[in-house]
Amino acid sequence: MPKKINVTVWNEEDENPKHQPAYPEGIHNAIAAFLKNDEQIGTLRTATQSQPEHGLTQEVLNDTDVLLWWGHVFHGMVSDEVVERVKQRVLNGMGLLVLHSAHASKIFSSLLGTNTHNLRWRENSERERVWVLEHNHPITAGIGEYIEIPESETYGEHFDIPTPDELIFVSWYSGGDIFRSGCTFKRGLGKIFFFSPGHESFRIYDMPQIQQVIKNAIGWAAPVAYPTLLTQHQKVSPEELYKKANVLE
Numbered sequence: 001m002p003k004k005i006n007v008t009v010w011n012e013e014d015e016n017p018k019h020q021p022a023y024p025e026g027i028h029n030a031i032a033a034f035l036k037n038d039e040q041i042g043t044l045r046t047a048t049q050s051q052p053e054h055g056l057t058q059e060v061l062n063d064t065d066v067l068l069w070w071g072h073v074f075h076g077m078v079s080d081e082v083v084e085r086v087k088q089r090v091l092n093g094m095g096l097l098v099l100h101s102a103h104a105s106k107i108f109s110s111l112l113g114t115n116t117h118n119l120r121w122r123e124n125s126e127r128e129r130v131w132v133l134e135h136n137h138p139i140t141a142g143i144g145e146y147i148e149i150p151e152s153e154t155y156g157e158h159f160d161i162p163t164p165d166e167l168i169f170v171s172w173y174s175g176g177d178i179f180r181s182g183c184t185f186k187r188g189l190g191k192i193f194f195f196s197p198g199h200e201s202f203r204i205y206d207m208p209q210i211q212q213v214i215k216n217a218i219g220w221a222a223p224v225a226y227p228t229l230l231t232q233h234q235k236v237s238p239e240e241l242y243k244k245a246n247v248l249e
């Protein structure tokens, strides 16, 4: 039986109807609710910004295989120390799912190295069609040709990300924009998936197809292992010395 995946769902807020009007229970709790019955998941936690160390202590991260990150208005208040800790854990193999407005989070821009907050947006309750580009990919399994979201926040290009390793979804909006709404990146040993549907004013996380993408992405991003890499920044011996030192031949 494959090892169960330990998942932590992070949100910048607890319950706050002001910033998450469609989710009085808190977006992290709404996401955790549909992950509860996912058999691939072992320990399921939530963590929020108001907790000590934002709920992301080294101990919690060491026991997290995939971290889901939802943030919107308080990115600047996330401690740089915690961001660096999360980043190192990703580089060591932890998976990271970056959801919706978390495109502007410190952790995402730090891992990608570009100004990921830059994109176009409007709140105009437009229809969004999330087109699948990769039909034989673990993240799109069971999704079909596209996901139709009746009302969404519009995101538009140009989105300031490096060219993704894989472009999984592209969204079309009834207002005319398109957007790279599902992208994968590898950084160090870690796998990162950005998925834009999930605006705070519409209950998009209740949609079965959206839930399926997130579950699929958790399975995809989970590390196979956390290998200890022996190679550090080091001077390499010439072959003769190497052979002597290692008593080869």
Ligand code: ZN
Binding pocket: 100, 101, 153, 198, 199, 200, 201
């Ligand atoms: Zn939004």
